[in-house]
Amino acid sequence: MEADARSFRLIACRELMASHPESLVISQQVEALEEALPDRPGVAVSFCRTLIETTCKTILIDRGQRPDDAWEAPKLIAETTKWLHLGIHDSGHTDPVLRSGAEKLLRGVNNIIDGVVEIRNAHGAAAHGSDAYAPMLDVRYAEIVARATDAVVGLLFKTHLNGSGKSVLARLRYGDHKDFNEWIDGDYGPFEVLETPLIASEALFRTDNSAYLAALSVFRQEQAAEAEADAAPVEIAQP
Known part of the structure; x- marks a missing residue:
């Protein structure tokens, strides 16, 4: 069956899924988020934070670290970025301006996550205590949150992959080196x-x-x- 012309696709999230083809957790999260738009915006938003947290935990475990189950998104982001070498070119040269800009982007990531959590708690399908007759979340906001989530995943995971070619990870994938x-x-x-x-x-x-x-x-x-x-x-x- 041909894909619907309106099909919503998350490019960076699909690259994450392709790099971990045996992970049912990642594939289910990405596919569920994509399939929820545009008809089920609350479901889509509910998966955004989960996907960011899964990305961080995946990177940390790739790097031989054991994330604490109690860590939430901001803490996971902070711990993950310690293992990502920002601002370094392929030649090994560190660009201080690039590093500074990347760190500012990551601080913005935390703001994105705060926004994801706030909208998810208020309008996500899993939000507690919602009025049965409350209006559905406008699909435009759900798409903004989903695109922001895709940007976060792309920034973290691509930086992780670019660095993995120069170091031996605790969890290897064929094609990393x-x-x-x-x-x-x-x-x-x-x-x-x-x-x-x-x-x-x-x-x-x-x-x-x-x-x-x-x-x-x-x-x-x-x-x-x-x-x-x-x-x-x-x-x-x-x-």
């Missing part, structure tokens, strides 16, 4: 089993994750050593 995969695939394979092509790096990741992780750690250590050697000053022999 493309340069390492290309290094393996350049030396091994491709293989074919029963007419099915197999990619060496993916086969190792799927069949022996511990061996993949160990090799990745060595690869990153060697890269760091080479970078340090290249950066060392060259001594010029005195005549």
